[in-house]
Amino acid sequence: MHSNKKITEFNMLIVGTGGQGQITLLQVLAEAALIENLDFKSSELHGLSQRGGSVEVHIRFGKQIYSPMVSAGKADLILGLEMQESLMAANFAGLKTNFLVNKYIVPIPLQKNLSEKELLNQLKRIGKDVFLVPATEICQKELGTNVVAGIYLISLASFKKLIPIRPDSILKAMKKIIPEKYLELNLKALNLALNQ
């Protein structure tokens, strides 16, 4: 097990399209970082850009964090809720960047879209390791809804140590952040990730 005393900093982006719950995921991770006594900063965008457009949030935690934004080339993890959006975040990727990507494509109307294969090939050239996980499909199949695909992915990232935050901190944070009526479903998504 890692000890967070040793993390100097961790830089992460969550990217996807508007309405995929990036801000909730950010709030859960922020709360989890607080539980682990880490300094924390994040940046997000609100407003019209969220109407089906690209949404990118930045999360940084560690010993002492100043900038709310991740530097180009410096992400430790890019968590992509959608494949094309994951590639669009490529300027944040560098030599040490892992990609954890939902095997899920939301087509962009009226434009030439990249195929799953092309996207995966490009991501592999950019990132250190690329983990493609059919989170939307798994959640739909096992839980009957895909709205918790993001929670599934951050839980998985924690279990697989792609994020240096313990699963129990994520669990505690979820209990604090997620409204009561959705909590059970979200906890199921976390458990589903545990059993992968």
Add this chain to the structure above:
Amino acid sequence: MFENILQNKTEKKVILLGNEAIIRGALEVGVDFVSTYPGTPASEIGDIFFKLSQSKDYKGYFEFSTNEKVALEAGIGASFSGLKTLVAMKNFGANVALDALIPFVYTGSKGPTVILVADDPSCHSSAQSEENSRGLAYLAHIPILEPSDPQECKDFVKLAFQISEKFKIPVIIRTTTRVAHQRALVKLEKIKIGRAAGFFKKDPKKFVTLPPRVLEMKKELLEKIEKIREFSEKSEINRRINRGRVSISSKVGIITSGVSYLYVMEVLKEFNLKLPLLKLGFFYPLSEKKIQNFIKNLKKVLIAEELEPYLEKEVERLAKEVNCKLEIIGKKLLPEVGELRPEIVASAIAKFTNDKLKIENFALQNFCKTKTWESDKLKIPRRSPRLCPGCPYWLVISAIKKVLRHGSGQAVKDVIFGGEIGCYMLFGTLAVNMQDYLSCMGSSVGIAHGIQKATGQKLITFVGDSSFFHSGIPALINTVFNKSNPLIIILENQTTAMTGHQPHPGAPVFPNGIKIENIVQACGVKHFKVIDPINQKEFVDTVKSFLEKPEVSVIISRRPCIQIKK
């Protein structure tokens, strides 16, 4: 999070968004009166106060005003009546409010008053311009404080109330998107409960701006600003920061403020650089002595600021008196367009300290993989925002497209479309392609009138219901008064959708809301009709018929936003 903002535990650290920290700061001083018009990146301030104002425990007053000028005027009235007042708006709102702002700084505040103005470098949530509201300081002689993070948002709001109380002057807190929408830990202090129970005591000498008194007021204001400058010289929010053991003989330094400060600190940490740094919390009045002390023994100084080089120009001026050989570097290395980002500041600092080649190598090494990727020039399609599925505006688009397809004559085919600020800005996207000009709120009708007068061409202009109340009405009256004939389509979706569904005067959440058709009729418009755009045939026929009218015509397209319908 609502609970975090309200919990009354002190000394506890919670995670707050910059805007939430501003609210918390106002609550900790016991704000009595809050008014706003929604605008991103300031919208959450109104949203949360609105929610608060609906709870019984909250004794303060809150309103969504019809526009920012009206919001500020309401705030001025509250301040004149002795209340602690907060008025919040985005940068363009400050333009609307400017007419009321300048005389308010002359009269000064009675109840302490803070005005929050949120800028949006890079225009993440702004259409019309990339505005730097720091310029208001020069126009209005109003103190401006610039926080960097949520903790400072809270602290600076409290300080701003103190300054306002002490010097009887309104104070602006200027944030930017990366401050307003930044989450970080904030230490809580006790909340004080405000209440809207003021009293207006007559004092024409203070509250009436008229010559010759107004010129005396200006003189008093300038004197006041010099007193505040002395306060600013002593204030800890303008401070020298030594990261690590900075050698006294260091000949290079950095001056910075706002979110740029965070990027500078991040870069100094990463490069392990030990440079003296001057962080300015006051943009106006500037701590001139502190700046002069900081620069007098330097050879070179980097001014790390976003957008226009206001600070850089001030430092150039101040250096003339104490160090005329000082090399002042700012916009030579940093862009004037677009927000700063940590890597932009890293590259600037690397170049600024050019003796340290290692730094550049270090930066390059980290970016090399990115650069390779960029050179591939892989075309990734850009995902633009679009109208929601089920948005009633789709029905309006569909009806107008039908008119264009089957319309008689070239004039109809060449009709000019006036755009405006709201979700319907997306009429400009490729898929819809119905937006031939776009400017500020309320302008679609005003500009249509001018085009029509200048050319006689046919126009259809769109205006949202919230925008119509905000600033569309005078322009509508002008089309009647000065006789032009655009077809104005008021998109009544019964909410202020784009900024997060805030109510407006015609919204059904208020019983007996104002009916737009009554206003249109009272303005003297002869041809107007309220249509649910689901009735396509009626809509199409009305557009066709109204385009033939020699006078102005109005269709009120009434169908609620799909998001509030849910």
